[in-house]
Amino acid sequence: MSRVCQITGKRPQVGNNVSHANNKTKRKFYPNLQKKRFYIPEEDAWVTLKVSTSAIRTINKNGITAVLKKARANGNTLV
Template sequence: MSAHCQLTGVQPVFGNHVSHSHRRTRRRWSPNIQQRRYWVPSEGRFVKLTLSARAIKTIDKIGIERAVARIRARGERI
C-alpha cells in the first residue's frame, strides 16, 4: 500500500530530525493512511479507497458520490 491519499493526494513529507546537540539526520512524516470500503449506490458496488484521516472526514461531510467524482476528475482509476 503506497502512502498517499486517493482523495486529497497527501504524501509523506521529508525533513530533518534535530537532536539536542543540533545534529541533523533525515526523517519522514507519514500521513495517517487508512483503507476504507464504501458502498457507492449509483454504481451498485463497493469501492476500496486508500484515504487519509482528513479525507475520511471529508467523505463524511460531502458524501461518497462527490468524493468519487473528485477522485476520477484527478484521473485516478477506482
C-alpha cells in the same frame, strides 16, 4: 502500494530529526492512511480505498459520490 491517499493525494513529507545538540538527520513524515470500504449506492457496489483520515472526514461531510466525482475531475487516476 505506495503510501499515497487516493482522494487527497497526500504523500510522505521529508524533514529533519533535530537532536538536543542540534544535529540534523533526515526523516519522513507519513500521512495517516487507512484502508476503508465505501458503499456507492448509484453503482450498487463497494469500493476499497486507501485514504487519509482527513479524506474520511471529507467523505463523511460531502458524501462518497461527490468526493469521487471531484477526484476524477482533478485527474486522480488512482480512484
